[in-house]
Amino acid sequence: MITVALPKGRLGDKVYDMFSKIGYDCSAVKADSRKLVIEDVKNDIRYILVKPSDVSIYVEHGSADIGIVGKDILLETGSDVYELLDLNTGVCRIVVAGKKNYVEDMSIPLRVATKYVNITKNYFSRTNRVIEIIKLNGSIELAPILGLSDVIVDIVETGTTLKENDLAVLKEIATSSARLIANKSSYHFLYDKITEIKGKLENLK
Amino acid sequence: MNLTDLSKEEQIPLILSEIYEKYGYKKYKMAKFEPYDLYRENKKFLKTDGIITFTNADGRLMAMKPDVTMSIVKNTKDEMRLQKYFYIENVFRTSSDTHEFQEIEQMGLEFIGDGDGYSEAEVVSLALKTLSAINEDYLLNMAHIGFISAFIGALDPDYETIVKIYEALKHKNTAALKNIAKDKNMNEYADKLCRLAEYSSPLQQSASELEDFVVNDEMACALNDIKSLCAALKNDPALGKIKIDFSVSGDADYYNGIVFNGYINTIPRAVLSGGRYDNLMKRFGKDQCAIGFALYLSELDKVLHKTDEYDADTLLIYGNASADRVMEAVDALLKSRKNVIAVNENDGMIKAQNIYLLKNNGETELQK
Numbered sequence: 001m002i003t004v005a006l007p008k009g010r011l012g013d014k015v016y017d018m019f020s021k022i023g024y025d026c027s028a029v030k031a032d033s034r035k036l037v038i039e040d041v042k043n044d045i046r047y048i049l050v051k052p053s054d055v056s057i058y059v060e061h062g063s064a065d066i067g068i069v070g071k072d073i074l075l076e077t078g079s080d081v082y083e084l085l086d087l088n089t090g091v092c093r094i095v096v097a098g099k100k101n102y103v104e105d106m107s108i109p110l111r112v113a114t115k116y117v118n119i120t121k122n123y124f125s126r127t128n129r130v131i132e133i134i135k136l137n138g139s140i141e142l143a144p145i146l147g148l149s150d151v152i153v154d155i156v157e158t159g160t161t162l163k164e165n166d167l168a169v170l171k172e173i174a175t176s177s178a179r180l181i182a183n184k185s186s187y188h189f190l191y192d193k194i195t196e197i198k199g200k201l202e203n204l205k
Numbered sequence: 206m207n208l209t210d211l212s213k214e215e216q217i218p219l220i221l222s223e224i225y226e227k228y229g230y231k232k233y234k235m236a237k238f239e240p241y242d243l244y245r246e247n248k249k250f251l252k253t254d255g256i257i258t259f260t261n262a263d264g265r266l267m268a269m270k271p272d273v274t275m276s277i278v279k280n281t282k283d284e285m286r287l288q289k290y291f292y293i294e295n296v297f298r299t300s301s302d303t304h305e306f307q308e309i310e311q312m313g314l315e316f317i318g319d320g321d322g323y324s325e326a327e328v329v330s331l332a333l334k335t336l337s338a339i340n341e342d343y344l345l346n347m348a349h350i351g352f353i354s355a356f357i358g359a360l361d362p363d364y365e366t367i368v369k370i371y372e373a374l375k376h377k378n379t380a381a382l383k384n385i386a387k388d389k390n391m392n393e394y395a396d397k398l399c400r401l402a403e404y405s406s407p408l409q410q411s412a413s414e415l416e417d418f419v420v421n422d423e424m425a426c427a428l429n430d431i432k433s434l435c436a437a438l439k440n441d442p443a444l445g446k447i448k449i450d451f452s453v454s455g456d457a458d459y460y461n462g463i464v465f466n467g468y469i470n471t472i473p474r475a476v477l478s479g480g481r482y483d484n485l486m487k488r489f490g491k492d493q494c495a496i497g498f499a500l501y502l503s504e505l506d507k508v509l510h511k512t513d514e515y516d517a518d519t520l521l522i523y524g525n526a527s528a529d530r531v532m533e534a535v536d537a538l539l540k541s542r543k544n545v546i547a548v549n550e551n552d553g554m555i556k557a558q559n560i561y562l563l564k565n566n567g568e569t570e571l572q573k
Contacts, residue, residue, distance in 0.1 A: 062473025080474075082452065086380035179380075184475070185468045187377075188344050188448070191405065 005067035113143030255299025313499035320494025326437035355423035520557035
């Protein structure tokens with residue numbers, strides 16, 4: 001039986017539909033959101049529902065054979081997994097954003113609020129900019145408004161939230177979308193099943 | 206004591222030592238501390254930044270053994286053409302998960318000598334035997350550094366692009382390879398790059414299938430190495446367990462020929478990795494060729510280790526009995542029981558499969 005780690009939440013809903021379209025009925029996953037492990041005996045597949053940021057950890061450690069995860073999470077965790085397919089869904093940009101009229105003062109360290117600590121460190125170390133990271137877990141946009149930070153590093157889908165809060169994109173770091181990932185050992189021992197799922201998802205595009 | 210009395214994780218080093226010794230490998234014992242200079246210039250080979258260092262009494266900076274291969278290479282005798290060593294050592298590195306130092310138990314072997322086809326065939330065959338001793342459901346994934354670096358060289362990319370291509374191949378990330386090809390105007394190579402990333406075929410099939418990828422003499426030469434290895438192993442019953450897969454990587458500054466990773470079904474990470482590292486030898490001013498592998502015993506322990514349900518097979522409660530009576534009773538029980546713990550009263554803290562009571566007449570009675 002193959003174990004698939006699926007993200008809960010908005011991305012999850014899109015992914016359940018994709019799996020249903022390729023013949024893996026996820027209605028039970030959608031119907032009972034409190035259940036964390038759901039088995040589809042007919043298709044020899046088991047789904048585990050986890051926080052989006054934990055999908056790659058479950059896959060890297062072999063608790064799940066494959067999973068669906070945002071590229072932003074892969075960049076942040078640096079998980080050593082196979083990244084088999086770009087599903088072209090959940091597309092967003094990872095950006096540096098700040099107040100519309102923000103002027104950077106190069107004489108002092110830049111204060112950056114973010115939940116993406118590693119992406120932020122890597123990006124600014126490439127530009128040799130001295131920064132102070134303020135780790136937040138949500139409502140990142142509040143930080144520059146309240147003066148907690150100079151800028152933020154966050155994901156942006158449409159940019160509406162930024163606009164509504166008088167913020168603007170200052171620099172784009174990377175683009176992100178949902179990826180099909182596989183554990184490096186499972187991939188070889190479940191090669192036929194994983195390539196079959198990959199092929200079907202690829203044909204959906 | 207029989208080998209079968211030992212747990213699987215205790216048996217494996219003994220079984221493997223016997224196999225390696227049959228092929229003429231001698232046990233290598235490494236010093237606990239070695240000069241840091243040895244490792245400083247070859248940190249990339251270690252794939253870790255975390256080396257435990259300290260200053261010794263002479264003021265020299267020393268390292269707590271982070272790697273065995275480099276120590277063996279340094280101690281290789283220039284006048285001897287052939288040297289074969291195996292080792293069981295604990296090395297100290299930084300964990301990629303916790304970023305803390307961790308002690309890793311490794312077992313491995315190094316073949317230092319002429320770089321002919323036999324050395325590669327013997328070491329690969331021993332890697333297969335090593336995996337087979339652990340579990341029959343295993344695979345050995347293999348790539349050829351020369352083959353892949355010659356292909357990437359043909360694209361004539363800048364350094365940053367080379368790094369990105371290797372990273373994408375390591376993760377079978379075809380989406381990234383397509384983007385690189387598009388950005389760098391390598392569109393005619395995009396298809397081949399993606400097919401190389403996805404490539405995963407048994408060694409026997411690869412010998413002919415890989416012809417399609419060859420674009421220069423270096424690749425043809427590397428493919429000949431793969432074909433020769435396949436021919437040399439043709440009678441090995443485990444030949445079918447070898448797959449060519451270009452997600453197996455190795456730094457070209459150190460590795461030059463075949464590189465490989467061993468996987469056991471249900472163990473999420475590679476348990477064995479190795480390859481041919483003539484380039485590392487050259488960096489140490491040695492003109493011999495070398496190939497070897499390491500088996501990560503710590504990785505195996507996570508799966509093989511079974512926590513006992515009981516603290517002891519047998520618990521003997523002796524109450525007020527004299528010491529000589531207890532000694533006699535323990536010796537008598539040990540004739541039929543696996544192990545015995547004697548206590549004067551049972552406070553319930555020791556879990557035992559069988560509990561015996563020592564009676565006044567010196568006999569023991571099994572409690573229900």
